[in-house]
Amino acid sequence: MRTKTLIALAALLCSGWSAAQDYPSRPITFVLPAPPGGATDAVARAVAEHMGKSLKQPIVIDNRPGAAGMLGTQAVARAAPDGYTVLVAHSGPVAYAPYMFSKVPYDVQRDLAPISELCSASLVFTVGKGVPARNLQEFIAWARQHKGTVNYGSFGIGSSSHLVNSYLSESQKLDMAHVAYKGEAPMAMDIVGGQIQAGIGTLGTMAPFLATGQLRALAVIGDQRIASLPDVPTMAETGLGDPEYKLLGGIVMMAPAGTPAPVLARLEQEARAAVQSTAVKARLQVYGLVAMGTSAGEFRRNLEASRPVIQRLIQVSGAKVD
Structure with a gap:
Protein backbone atom coordinates (compact mmCIF):
# COMPACT_ATOMS: atom_id res chain seq x y z
CA MET A 1 0.00 0.00 0.00
CA ARG A 2 2.82 2.35 0.93
CA THR A 3 4.58 1.59 -2.35
CA LYS A 4 1.43 2.40 -4.33
CA THR A 5 1.07 5.67 -2.45
CA LEU A 6 4.66 6.64 -3.21
CA ILE A 7 4.22 5.73 -6.87
CA ALA A 8 1.05 7.84 -7.07
CA LEU A 9 2.81 10.76 -5.39
CA ALA A 10 5.75 10.48 -7.75
CA ALA A 11 3.40 10.43 -10.74
CA LEU A 12 1.64 13.54 -9.45
CA LEU A 13 4.92 15.37 -8.98
CA CYS A 14 6.10 14.36 -12.44
CA SER A 15 2.86 15.51 -14.05
CA GLY A 16 3.11 18.85 -12.23
CA TRP A 17 6.71 19.26 -13.34
CA SER A 18 5.79 18.38 -16.91
CA ALA A 19 2.98 20.94 -16.86
CA ALA A 20 5.39 23.60 -15.65
CA GLN A 21 7.95 22.71 -18.32
CA ASP A 22 5.36 23.12 -21.09
CA TYR A 23 3.62 26.11 -19.51
CA PRO A 24 2.32 28.21 -21.09
CA SER A 25 1.62 26.59 -24.45
CA ARG A 26 -1.47 28.66 -25.28
CA PRO A 27 -3.07 32.02 -24.39
CA ILE A 28 -3.83 32.83 -20.73
CA THR A 29 -7.02 34.57 -19.62
CA PHE A 30 -7.10 37.18 -16.88
CA VAL A 31 -10.65 37.30 -15.47
CA GLY A 37 -11.88 51.32 -17.29
CA GLY A 38 -10.84 52.07 -13.73
CA ALA A 39 -7.83 50.99 -11.73
CA THR A 40 -8.33 47.21 -11.78
CA ASP A 41 -8.73 47.10 -15.56
CA ALA A 42 -5.80 49.43 -16.22
CA VAL A 43 -3.44 47.57 -13.89
CA ALA A 44 -4.48 44.16 -15.24
CA ARG A 45 -3.81 45.26 -18.82
CA ALA A 46 -0.41 46.70 -17.94
CA VAL A 47 0.59 43.52 -16.08
CA ALA A 48 -0.81 41.36 -18.88
CA GLU A 49 1.25 43.18 -21.48
CA HIS A 50 4.47 42.68 -19.50
CA MET A 51 3.77 39.06 -18.59
CA GLY A 52 2.62 38.21 -22.11
CA LYS A 53 5.98 39.26 -23.52
CA SER A 54 7.89 37.34 -20.86
CA LEU A 55 5.77 34.19 -21.14
CA LYS A 56 5.65 34.46 -24.96
CA GLN A 57 1.89 33.95 -25.00
CA PRO A 58 -0.93 36.47 -25.38
CA ILE A 59 -2.98 37.26 -22.29
CA VAL A 60 -6.67 37.91 -22.84
CA ILE A 61 -8.63 40.25 -20.56
CA ASP A 62 -12.10 38.96 -19.67
CA ASN A 63 -14.15 41.60 -17.79
CA ARG A 64 -16.91 39.97 -15.74
CA PRO A 65 -18.39 42.54 -13.35
CA GLY A 66 -21.44 41.86 -11.24
CA ALA A 67 -22.60 40.70 -7.81
CA ALA A 68 -20.01 42.79 -5.94
CA GLY A 69 -17.20 41.10 -7.85
CA MET A 70 -18.38 37.61 -6.97
CA LEU A 71 -19.45 36.72 -10.51
CA GLY A 72 -15.96 36.86 -12.01
CA THR A 73 -14.36 35.40 -8.91
CA GLN A 74 -16.71 32.43 -9.02
CA ALA A 75 -15.78 31.83 -12.67
CA VAL A 76 -12.12 31.46 -11.72
CA ALA A 77 -12.87 29.34 -8.66
CA ARG A 78 -14.69 26.88 -10.95
CA ALA A 79 -12.17 26.99 -13.81
CA ALA A 80 -9.74 24.21 -14.70
CA PRO A 81 -6.70 24.42 -12.39
CA ASP A 82 -4.17 24.55 -15.20
CA GLY A 83 -2.81 28.09 -15.00
CA TYR A 84 -4.70 29.34 -18.04
CA THR A 85 -7.46 31.11 -16.09
CA VAL A 86 -6.23 33.68 -13.57
CA LEU A 87 -8.12 36.09 -11.32
CA VAL A 88 -7.00 39.72 -11.21
CA ALA A 89 -9.31 41.52 -8.80
CA HIS A 90 -9.69 44.35 -6.37
CA SER A 91 -9.71 43.01 -2.85
CA GLY A 92 -13.50 43.23 -2.38
CA PRO A 93 -14.62 39.77 -3.60
CA VAL A 94 -11.61 38.12 -1.94
CA ALA A 95 -11.28 39.93 1.40
CA TYR A 96 -14.70 41.46 2.11
CA ALA A 97 -17.42 39.52 0.31
CA PRO A 98 -17.09 36.35 2.44
CA TYR A 99 -18.13 38.41 5.48
CA MET A 100 -20.53 40.82 3.78
CA PHE A 101 -22.79 38.22 2.18
CA SER A 102 -24.32 35.07 3.65
CA LYS A 103 -24.31 33.32 0.26
CA VAL A 104 -20.93 33.49 -1.46
CA PRO A 105 -20.58 31.00 -4.35
CA TYR A 106 -16.98 30.10 -3.53
CA ASP A 107 -14.68 29.62 -0.56
CA VAL A 108 -11.55 31.76 -0.88
CA GLN A 109 -9.39 29.44 1.22
CA ARG A 110 -10.66 26.25 -0.41
CA ASP A 111 -11.23 27.27 -4.02
CA LEU A 112 -8.52 29.82 -4.79
CA ALA A 113 -4.72 29.77 -4.62
CA PRO A 114 -2.88 33.04 -3.89
CA ILE A 115 -0.28 34.23 -6.38
CA SER A 116 0.54 37.81 -5.38
CA GLU A 117 -0.77 41.08 -4.03
CA LEU A 118 0.12 43.20 -7.03
CA CYS A 119 -0.35 46.59 -5.42
CA SER A 120 -1.90 48.41 -2.51
CA ALA A 121 -4.32 51.30 -2.71
CA SER A 122 -4.47 54.44 -0.66
CA LEU A 123 -8.04 55.67 -0.74
CA VAL A 124 -9.01 59.31 -0.33
CA PHE A 125 -11.96 60.60 1.71
CA THR A 126 -13.39 63.51 -0.27
CA VAL A 127 -16.21 66.02 0.05
CA GLY A 128 -17.90 68.41 -2.34
CA LYS A 129 -17.74 72.19 -2.40
CA GLY A 130 -21.03 72.42 -0.53
CA VAL A 131 -19.45 70.92 2.59
CA PRO A 132 -17.72 73.63 4.65
CA ALA A 133 -15.33 71.26 6.46
CA ARG A 134 -11.60 71.69 5.85
CA ASN A 135 -10.52 68.59 7.77
CA LEU A 136 -12.06 65.33 8.94
CA GLN A 137 -12.82 66.49 12.47
CA GLU A 138 -14.72 69.48 11.07
CA PHE A 139 -16.61 67.15 8.74
CA ILE A 140 -17.62 64.92 11.66
CA ALA A 141 -18.87 67.97 13.60
CA TRP A 142 -20.75 69.24 10.53
CA ALA A 143 -22.30 65.82 9.81
CA ARG A 144 -23.53 65.60 13.41
CA GLN A 145 -25.19 68.98 13.05
CA HIS A 146 -26.93 67.70 9.89
CA LYS A 147 -27.64 64.23 11.21
CA GLY A 148 -29.84 62.12 8.95
CA THR A 149 -29.40 64.37 5.91
CA VAL A 150 -25.84 63.54 4.81
CA SER A 161 -15.10 52.47 0.29
CA HIS A 162 -18.47 51.21 1.53
CA LEU A 163 -17.06 49.58 4.65
CA VAL A 164 -14.80 52.42 5.72
CA ASN A 165 -17.50 55.04 5.19
CA SER A 166 -20.04 52.91 7.03
CA TYR A 167 -17.63 52.34 9.90
CA LEU A 168 -16.95 56.08 10.14
CA SER A 169 -20.68 56.83 10.17
CA GLU A 170 -21.52 54.29 12.87
CA SER A 171 -18.47 54.73 15.09
CA GLN A 172 -18.92 58.53 15.10
CA LYS A 173 -22.74 58.31 15.25
CA LEU A 174 -23.26 60.38 12.09
CA ASP A 175 -26.27 58.51 10.71
CA MET A 176 -25.12 58.97 7.11
CA ALA A 177 -26.99 57.20 4.29
CA HIS A 178 -25.13 54.96 1.84
CA VAL A 179 -25.50 55.37 -1.93
CA ALA A 180 -23.85 52.56 -3.93
CA TYR A 181 -22.53 53.21 -7.44
CA LYS A 182 -21.32 50.87 -10.18
CA GLY A 183 -17.95 52.57 -10.23
CA GLU A 184 -15.90 55.46 -8.92
CA ALA A 185 -16.47 57.90 -11.77
CA PRO A 186 -20.26 58.26 -11.33
CA MET A 187 -19.77 58.51 -7.57
CA ALA A 188 -17.23 61.33 -8.01
CA MET A 189 -19.53 63.17 -10.42
CA ASP A 190 -22.39 63.06 -7.93
CA ILE A 191 -20.20 64.46 -5.16
CA VAL A 192 -19.21 67.27 -7.52
CA GLY A 193 -22.87 67.83 -8.43
CA GLY A 194 -23.99 67.88 -4.79
CA GLN A 195 -26.27 64.84 -5.04
CA ILE A 196 -24.18 63.29 -2.26
CA GLN A 197 -21.86 65.04 0.14
CA ALA A 198 -18.91 62.66 0.58
CA GLY A 199 -17.24 59.54 -0.75
CA ILE A 200 -14.08 57.48 -0.73
CA GLY A 201 -12.24 56.66 -3.95
CA THR A 202 -8.81 56.00 -5.42
CA LEU A 203 -6.50 58.87 -6.24
CA GLY A 204 -6.59 58.15 -9.98
CA THR A 205 -10.32 58.85 -10.15
CA MET A 206 -10.45 61.69 -7.66
CA ALA A 207 -7.27 63.56 -8.70
CA PRO A 208 -8.73 65.57 -11.63
CA PHE A 209 -11.56 66.86 -9.43
CA LEU A 210 -9.17 67.61 -6.57
CA ALA A 211 -6.90 69.55 -8.93
CA THR A 212 -9.76 71.81 -10.07
CA GLY A 213 -11.11 72.32 -6.56
CA GLN A 214 -14.39 70.57 -7.35
CA LEU A 215 -13.61 68.06 -4.61
CA ARG A 216 -11.63 68.45 -1.41
CA ALA A 217 -9.59 65.66 0.19
CA LEU A 218 -9.86 65.43 3.98
CA ALA A 219 -8.01 62.20 4.78
CA VAL A 220 -6.12 59.26 3.32
CA ILE A 221 -7.13 55.72 4.24
CA GLY A 222 -3.79 53.97 4.42
CA ASP A 223 -0.56 53.73 6.34
CA GLN A 224 1.09 56.78 4.80
CA ARG A 225 0.35 60.03 3.06
CA ILE A 226 0.12 60.18 -0.73
CA ALA A 227 3.10 61.94 -2.32
CA SER A 228 0.92 64.07 -4.61
CA LEU A 229 -1.27 65.11 -1.65
CA PRO A 230 1.39 65.92 0.95
CA ASP A 231 -0.90 68.10 3.07
CA VAL A 232 -3.68 65.51 3.41
CA PRO A 233 -3.27 63.49 6.64
CA THR A 234 -3.91 59.80 7.13
CA MET A 235 -6.83 58.69 9.26
CA ALA A 236 -4.39 57.93 12.07
CA GLU A 237 -3.06 61.48 11.92
CA THR A 238 -6.56 62.89 12.23
CA GLY A 239 -6.99 61.14 15.56
CA LEU A 240 -9.05 58.29 14.12
CA GLY A 241 -6.27 55.75 14.35
CA ASP A 242 -8.34 52.58 14.64
CA PRO A 243 -6.78 49.56 12.90
CA GLU A 244 -10.03 49.24 10.96
CA TYR A 245 -8.76 52.02 8.72
CA LYS A 246 -5.84 49.86 7.61
CA LEU A 247 -7.30 47.16 5.40
CA LEU A 248 -6.17 44.72 2.79
CA GLY A 249 -6.85 47.01 -0.14
CA GLY A 250 -5.53 46.93 -3.67
CA ILE A 251 -5.37 44.52 -6.57
CA VAL A 252 -4.58 40.83 -6.18
CA MET A 253 -3.86 37.82 -8.39
CA MET A 254 -5.14 34.29 -7.69
CA ALA A 255 -5.67 31.00 -9.52
CA PRO A 256 -8.02 28.05 -9.09
CA ALA A 257 -7.04 25.80 -6.19
CA GLY A 258 -5.26 22.70 -7.39
CA THR A 259 -3.17 24.52 -9.98
CA PRO A 260 0.22 22.72 -10.08
CA ALA A 261 2.73 24.29 -7.71
CA PRO A 262 5.37 24.84 -10.43
CA VAL A 263 2.80 26.72 -12.54
CA LEU A 264 1.79 28.88 -9.57
CA ALA A 265 5.46 29.58 -8.90
CA ARG A 266 5.98 30.68 -12.51
CA LEU A 267 2.95 32.99 -12.40
CA GLU A 268 4.14 34.44 -9.10
CA GLN A 269 7.62 35.06 -10.50
CA GLU A 270 6.30 36.76 -13.64
CA ALA A 271 3.67 38.81 -11.81
CA ARG A 272 6.19 40.13 -9.30
CA ALA A 273 8.61 41.06 -12.10
CA ALA A 274 5.83 42.83 -14.00
CA VAL A 275 4.76 44.94 -11.02
CA GLN A 276 8.33 46.05 -10.39
CA SER A 277 8.88 47.07 -14.02
CA THR A 278 9.16 50.77 -14.84
CA ALA A 279 6.16 50.75 -17.20
CA VAL A 280 3.78 49.07 -14.76
CA LYS A 281 4.95 51.17 -11.82
CA ALA A 282 4.19 54.29 -13.84
CA ARG A 283 0.70 52.99 -14.58
CA LEU A 284 0.14 52.25 -10.88
CA GLN A 285 1.23 55.74 -9.93
CA VAL A 286 -1.47 57.27 -12.12
CA TYR A 287 -4.07 55.57 -9.93
CA GLY A 288 -2.35 56.29 -6.63
CA LEU A 289 -1.40 52.63 -6.24
CA VAL A 290 1.83 51.38 -4.70
CA ALA A 291 3.63 48.40 -6.24
CA MET A 292 3.88 45.43 -3.89
CA GLY A 293 4.40 42.19 -5.80
CA THR A 294 4.32 40.04 -2.67
CA SER A 295 5.09 36.36 -2.59
CA ALA A 296 2.16 33.96 -2.39
CA GLY A 297 3.04 33.28 1.24
CA GLU A 298 3.02 36.97 2.14
CA PHE A 299 -0.31 37.40 0.37
CA ARG A 300 -1.80 34.50 2.34
CA ARG A 301 -0.55 35.90 5.67
CA ASN A 302 -1.86 39.40 4.89
CA LEU A 303 -5.24 37.98 3.94
CA GLU A 304 -5.46 36.00 7.19
CA ALA A 305 -4.38 39.02 9.25
CA SER A 306 -7.08 41.17 7.66
CA ARG A 307 -9.95 38.83 8.54
CA PRO A 308 -10.54 39.85 12.18
CA VAL A 309 -10.18 43.52 11.26
CA ILE A 310 -12.76 43.22 8.47
CA GLN A 311 -15.12 41.20 10.66
CA ARG A 312 -15.00 43.87 13.39
CA LEU A 313 -15.51 46.65 10.86
CA ILE A 314 -18.60 44.95 9.45
CA GLN A 315 -19.94 44.22 12.94
CA VAL A 316 -19.55 47.82 14.11
CA SER A 317 -20.72 49.41 10.87
CA GLY A 318 -23.72 47.16 10.37
CA ALA A 319 -22.76 46.94 6.70
CA LYS A 320 -23.53 43.23 6.29
CA VAL A 321 -25.82 42.89 3.29
CA ASP A 322 -27.68 39.62 4.01
Whole structure:
Protein backbone atom coordinates (compact mmCIF):
# COMPACT_ATOMS: atom_id res chain seq x y z
CA MET A 1 0.00 0.00 0.00
CA ARG A 2 2.82 2.35 0.93
CA THR A 3 4.58 1.59 -2.35
CA LYS A 4 1.43 2.40 -4.33
CA THR A 5 1.07 5.67 -2.45
CA LEU A 6 4.66 6.64 -3.21
CA ILE A 7 4.22 5.73 -6.87
CA ALA A 8 1.05 7.84 -7.07
CA LEU A 9 2.81 10.76 -5.39
CA ALA A 10 5.75 10.48 -7.75
CA ALA A 11 3.40 10.43 -10.74
CA LEU A 12 1.64 13.54 -9.45
CA LEU A 13 4.92 15.37 -8.98
CA CYS A 14 6.10 14.36 -12.44
CA SER A 15 2.86 15.51 -14.05
CA GLY A 16 3.11 18.85 -12.23
CA TRP A 17 6.71 19.26 -13.34
CA SER A 18 5.79 18.38 -16.91
CA ALA A 19 2.98 20.94 -16.86
CA ALA A 20 5.39 23.60 -15.65
CA GLN A 21 7.95 22.71 -18.32
CA ASP A 22 5.36 23.12 -21.09
CA TYR A 23 3.62 26.11 -19.51
CA PRO A 24 2.32 28.21 -21.09
CA SER A 25 1.62 26.59 -24.45
CA ARG A 26 -1.47 28.66 -25.28
CA PRO A 27 -3.07 32.02 -24.39
CA ILE A 28 -3.83 32.83 -20.73
CA THR A 29 -7.02 34.57 -19.62
CA PHE A 30 -7.10 37.18 -16.88
CA VAL A 31 -10.65 37.30 -15.47
CA LEU A 32 -11.49 40.69 -13.95
CA PRO A 33 -14.59 41.02 -11.74
CA ALA A 34 -14.73 44.67 -12.76
CA PRO A 35 -15.90 46.66 -15.81
CA PRO A 36 -13.51 48.10 -18.41
CA GLY A 37 -11.88 51.32 -17.29
CA GLY A 38 -10.84 52.07 -13.73
CA ALA A 39 -7.83 50.99 -11.73
CA THR A 40 -8.33 47.21 -11.78
CA ASP A 41 -8.73 47.10 -15.56
CA ALA A 42 -5.80 49.43 -16.22
CA VAL A 43 -3.44 47.57 -13.89
CA ALA A 44 -4.48 44.16 -15.24
CA ARG A 45 -3.81 45.26 -18.82
CA ALA A 46 -0.41 46.70 -17.94
CA VAL A 47 0.59 43.52 -16.08
CA ALA A 48 -0.81 41.36 -18.88
CA GLU A 49 1.25 43.18 -21.48
CA HIS A 50 4.47 42.68 -19.50
CA MET A 51 3.77 39.06 -18.59
CA GLY A 52 2.62 38.21 -22.11
CA LYS A 53 5.98 39.26 -23.52
CA SER A 54 7.89 37.34 -20.86
CA LEU A 55 5.77 34.19 -21.14
CA LYS A 56 5.65 34.46 -24.96
CA GLN A 57 1.89 33.95 -25.00
CA PRO A 58 -0.93 36.47 -25.38
CA ILE A 59 -2.98 37.26 -22.29
CA VAL A 60 -6.67 37.91 -22.84
CA ILE A 61 -8.63 40.25 -20.56
CA ASP A 62 -12.10 38.96 -19.67
CA ASN A 63 -14.15 41.60 -17.79
CA ARG A 64 -16.91 39.97 -15.74
CA PRO A 65 -18.39 42.54 -13.35
CA GLY A 66 -21.44 41.86 -11.24
CA ALA A 67 -22.60 40.70 -7.81
CA ALA A 68 -20.01 42.79 -5.94
CA GLY A 69 -17.20 41.10 -7.85
CA MET A 70 -18.38 37.61 -6.97
CA LEU A 71 -19.45 36.72 -10.51
CA GLY A 72 -15.96 36.86 -12.01
CA THR A 73 -14.36 35.40 -8.91
CA GLN A 74 -16.71 32.43 -9.02
CA ALA A 75 -15.78 31.83 -12.67
CA VAL A 76 -12.12 31.46 -11.72
CA ALA A 77 -12.87 29.34 -8.66
CA ARG A 78 -14.69 26.88 -10.95
CA ALA A 79 -12.17 26.99 -13.81
CA ALA A 80 -9.74 24.21 -14.70
CA PRO A 81 -6.70 24.42 -12.39
CA ASP A 82 -4.17 24.55 -15.20
CA GLY A 83 -2.81 28.09 -15.00
CA TYR A 84 -4.70 29.34 -18.04
CA THR A 85 -7.46 31.11 -16.09
CA VAL A 86 -6.23 33.68 -13.57
CA LEU A 87 -8.12 36.09 -11.32
CA VAL A 88 -7.00 39.72 -11.21
CA ALA A 89 -9.31 41.52 -8.80
CA HIS A 90 -9.69 44.35 -6.37
CA SER A 91 -9.71 43.01 -2.85
CA GLY A 92 -13.50 43.23 -2.38
CA PRO A 93 -14.62 39.77 -3.60
CA VAL A 94 -11.61 38.12 -1.94
CA ALA A 95 -11.28 39.93 1.40
CA TYR A 96 -14.70 41.46 2.11
CA ALA A 97 -17.42 39.52 0.31
CA PRO A 98 -17.09 36.35 2.44
CA TYR A 99 -18.13 38.41 5.48
CA MET A 100 -20.53 40.82 3.78
CA PHE A 101 -22.79 38.22 2.18
CA SER A 102 -24.32 35.07 3.65
CA LYS A 103 -24.31 33.32 0.26
CA VAL A 104 -20.93 33.49 -1.46
CA PRO A 105 -20.58 31.00 -4.35
CA TYR A 106 -16.98 30.10 -3.53
CA ASP A 107 -14.68 29.62 -0.56
CA VAL A 108 -11.55 31.76 -0.88
CA GLN A 109 -9.39 29.44 1.22
CA ARG A 110 -10.66 26.25 -0.41
CA ASP A 111 -11.23 27.27 -4.02
CA LEU A 112 -8.52 29.82 -4.79
CA ALA A 113 -4.72 29.77 -4.62
CA PRO A 114 -2.88 33.04 -3.89
CA ILE A 115 -0.28 34.23 -6.38
CA SER A 116 0.54 37.81 -5.38
CA GLU A 117 -0.77 41.08 -4.03
CA LEU A 118 0.12 43.20 -7.03
CA CYS A 119 -0.35 46.59 -5.42
CA SER A 120 -1.90 48.41 -2.51
CA ALA A 121 -4.32 51.30 -2.71
CA SER A 122 -4.47 54.44 -0.66
CA LEU A 123 -8.04 55.67 -0.74
CA VAL A 124 -9.01 59.31 -0.33
CA PHE A 125 -11.96 60.60 1.71
CA THR A 126 -13.39 63.51 -0.27
CA VAL A 127 -16.21 66.02 0.05
CA GLY A 128 -17.90 68.41 -2.34
CA LYS A 129 -17.74 72.19 -2.40
CA GLY A 130 -21.03 72.42 -0.53
CA VAL A 131 -19.45 70.92 2.59
CA PRO A 132 -17.72 73.63 4.65
CA ALA A 133 -15.33 71.26 6.46
CA ARG A 134 -11.60 71.69 5.85
CA ASN A 135 -10.52 68.59 7.77
CA LEU A 136 -12.06 65.33 8.94
CA GLN A 137 -12.82 66.49 12.47
CA GLU A 138 -14.72 69.48 11.07
CA PHE A 139 -16.61 67.15 8.74
CA ILE A 140 -17.62 64.92 11.66
CA ALA A 141 -18.87 67.97 13.60
CA TRP A 142 -20.75 69.24 10.53
CA ALA A 143 -22.30 65.82 9.81
CA ARG A 144 -23.53 65.60 13.41
CA GLN A 145 -25.19 68.98 13.05
CA HIS A 146 -26.93 67.70 9.89
CA LYS A 147 -27.64 64.23 11.21
CA GLY A 148 -29.84 62.12 8.95
CA THR A 149 -29.40 64.37 5.91
CA VAL A 150 -25.84 63.54 4.81
CA ASN A 151 -25.26 60.94 2.09
CA TYR A 152 -21.99 59.20 1.25
CA GLY A 153 -21.14 57.26 -1.88
CA SER A 154 -19.12 54.13 -2.50
CA PHE A 155 -17.98 52.30 -5.62
CA GLY A 156 -20.08 49.27 -4.75
CA ILE A 157 -21.76 47.35 -1.96
CA GLY A 158 -19.15 45.42 -0.02
CA SER A 159 -16.27 47.53 -1.35
CA SER A 160 -13.62 49.01 0.90
CA SER A 161 -15.10 52.47 0.29
CA HIS A 162 -18.47 51.21 1.53
CA LEU A 163 -17.06 49.58 4.65
CA VAL A 164 -14.80 52.42 5.72
CA ASN A 165 -17.50 55.04 5.19
CA SER A 166 -20.04 52.91 7.03
CA TYR A 167 -17.63 52.34 9.90
CA LEU A 168 -16.95 56.08 10.14
CA SER A 169 -20.68 56.83 10.17
CA GLU A 170 -21.52 54.29 12.87
CA SER A 171 -18.47 54.73 15.09
CA GLN A 172 -18.92 58.53 15.10
CA LYS A 173 -22.74 58.31 15.25
CA LEU A 174 -23.26 60.38 12.09
CA ASP A 175 -26.27 58.51 10.71
CA MET A 176 -25.12 58.97 7.11
CA ALA A 177 -26.99 57.20 4.29
CA HIS A 178 -25.13 54.96 1.84
CA VAL A 179 -25.50 55.37 -1.93
CA ALA A 180 -23.85 52.56 -3.93
CA TYR A 181 -22.53 53.21 -7.44
CA LYS A 182 -21.32 50.87 -10.18
CA GLY A 183 -17.95 52.57 -10.23
CA GLU A 184 -15.90 55.46 -8.92
CA ALA A 185 -16.47 57.90 -11.77
CA PRO A 186 -20.26 58.26 -11.33
CA MET A 187 -19.77 58.51 -7.57
CA ALA A 188 -17.23 61.33 -8.01
CA MET A 189 -19.53 63.17 -10.42
CA ASP A 190 -22.39 63.06 -7.93
CA ILE A 191 -20.20 64.46 -5.16
CA VAL A 192 -19.21 67.27 -7.52
CA GLY A 193 -22.87 67.83 -8.43
CA GLY A 194 -23.99 67.88 -4.79
CA GLN A 195 -26.27 64.84 -5.04
CA ILE A 196 -24.18 63.29 -2.26
CA GLN A 197 -21.86 65.04 0.14
CA ALA A 198 -18.91 62.66 0.58
CA GLY A 199 -17.24 59.54 -0.75
CA ILE A 200 -14.08 57.48 -0.73
CA GLY A 201 -12.24 56.66 -3.95
CA THR A 202 -8.81 56.00 -5.42
CA LEU A 203 -6.50 58.87 -6.24
CA GLY A 204 -6.59 58.15 -9.98
CA THR A 205 -10.32 58.85 -10.15
CA MET A 206 -10.45 61.69 -7.66
CA ALA A 207 -7.27 63.56 -8.70
CA PRO A 208 -8.73 65.57 -11.63
CA PHE A 209 -11.56 66.86 -9.43
CA LEU A 210 -9.17 67.61 -6.57
CA ALA A 211 -6.90 69.55 -8.93
CA THR A 212 -9.76 71.81 -10.07
CA GLY A 213 -11.11 72.32 -6.56
CA GLN A 214 -14.39 70.57 -7.35
CA LEU A 215 -13.61 68.06 -4.61
CA ARG A 216 -11.63 68.45 -1.41
CA ALA A 217 -9.59 65.66 0.19
CA LEU A 218 -9.86 65.43 3.98
CA ALA A 219 -8.01 62.20 4.78
CA VAL A 220 -6.12 59.26 3.32
CA ILE A 221 -7.13 55.72 4.24
CA GLY A 222 -3.79 53.97 4.42
CA ASP A 223 -0.56 53.73 6.34
CA GLN A 224 1.09 56.78 4.80
CA ARG A 225 0.35 60.03 3.06
CA ILE A 226 0.12 60.18 -0.73
CA ALA A 227 3.10 61.94 -2.32
CA SER A 228 0.92 64.07 -4.61
CA LEU A 229 -1.27 65.11 -1.65
CA PRO A 230 1.39 65.92 0.95
CA ASP A 231 -0.90 68.10 3.07
CA VAL A 232 -3.68 65.51 3.41
CA PRO A 233 -3.27 63.49 6.64
CA THR A 234 -3.91 59.80 7.13
CA MET A 235 -6.83 58.69 9.26
CA ALA A 236 -4.39 57.93 12.07
CA GLU A 237 -3.06 61.48 11.92
CA THR A 238 -6.56 62.89 12.23
CA GLY A 239 -6.99 61.14 15.56
CA LEU A 240 -9.05 58.29 14.12
CA GLY A 241 -6.27 55.75 14.35
CA ASP A 242 -8.34 52.58 14.64
CA PRO A 243 -6.78 49.56 12.90
CA GLU A 244 -10.03 49.24 10.96
CA TYR A 245 -8.76 52.02 8.72
CA LYS A 246 -5.84 49.86 7.61
CA LEU A 247 -7.30 47.16 5.40
CA LEU A 248 -6.17 44.72 2.79
CA GLY A 249 -6.85 47.01 -0.14
CA GLY A 250 -5.53 46.93 -3.67
CA ILE A 251 -5.37 44.52 -6.57
CA VAL A 252 -4.58 40.83 -6.18
CA MET A 253 -3.86 37.82 -8.39
CA MET A 254 -5.14 34.29 -7.69
CA ALA A 255 -5.67 31.00 -9.52
CA PRO A 256 -8.02 28.05 -9.09
CA ALA A 257 -7.04 25.80 -6.19
CA GLY A 258 -5.26 22.70 -7.39
CA THR A 259 -3.17 24.52 -9.98
CA PRO A 260 0.22 22.72 -10.08
CA ALA A 261 2.73 24.29 -7.71
CA PRO A 262 5.37 24.84 -10.43
CA VAL A 263 2.80 26.72 -12.54
CA LEU A 264 1.79 28.88 -9.57
CA ALA A 265 5.46 29.58 -8.90
CA ARG A 266 5.98 30.68 -12.51
CA LEU A 267 2.95 32.99 -12.40
CA GLU A 268 4.14 34.44 -9.10
CA GLN A 269 7.62 35.06 -10.50
CA GLU A 270 6.30 36.76 -13.64
CA ALA A 271 3.67 38.81 -11.81
CA ARG A 272 6.19 40.13 -9.30
CA ALA A 273 8.61 41.06 -12.10
CA ALA A 274 5.83 42.83 -14.00
CA VAL A 275 4.76 44.94 -11.02
CA GLN A 276 8.33 46.05 -10.39
CA SER A 277 8.88 47.07 -14.02
CA THR A 278 9.16 50.77 -14.84
CA ALA A 279 6.16 50.75 -17.20
CA VAL A 280 3.78 49.07 -14.76
CA LYS A 281 4.95 51.17 -11.82
CA ALA A 282 4.19 54.29 -13.84
CA ARG A 283 0.70 52.99 -14.58
CA LEU A 284 0.14 52.25 -10.88
CA GLN A 285 1.23 55.74 -9.93
CA VAL A 286 -1.47 57.27 -12.12
CA TYR A 287 -4.07 55.57 -9.93
CA GLY A 288 -2.35 56.29 -6.63
CA LEU A 289 -1.40 52.63 -6.24
CA VAL A 290 1.83 51.38 -4.70
CA ALA A 291 3.63 48.40 -6.24
CA MET A 292 3.88 45.43 -3.89
CA GLY A 293 4.40 42.19 -5.80
CA THR A 294 4.32 40.04 -2.67
CA SER A 295 5.09 36.36 -2.59
CA ALA A 296 2.16 33.96 -2.39
CA GLY A 297 3.04 33.28 1.24
CA GLU A 298 3.02 36.97 2.14
CA PHE A 299 -0.31 37.40 0.37
CA ARG A 300 -1.80 34.50 2.34
CA ARG A 301 -0.55 35.90 5.67
CA ASN A 302 -1.86 39.40 4.89
CA LEU A 303 -5.24 37.98 3.94
CA GLU A 304 -5.46 36.00 7.19
CA ALA A 305 -4.38 39.02 9.25
CA SER A 306 -7.08 41.17 7.66
CA ARG A 307 -9.95 38.83 8.54
CA PRO A 308 -10.54 39.85 12.18
CA VAL A 309 -10.18 43.52 11.26
CA ILE A 310 -12.76 43.22 8.47
CA GLN A 311 -15.12 41.20 10.66
CA ARG A 312 -15.00 43.87 13.39
CA LEU A 313 -15.51 46.65 10.86
CA ILE A 314 -18.60 44.95 9.45
CA GLN A 315 -19.94 44.22 12.94
CA VAL A 316 -19.55 47.82 14.11
CA SER A 317 -20.72 49.41 10.87
CA GLY A 318 -23.72 47.16 10.37
CA ALA A 319 -22.76 46.94 6.70
CA LYS A 320 -23.53 43.23 6.29
CA VAL A 321 -25.82 42.89 3.29
CA ASP A 322 -27.68 39.62 4.01
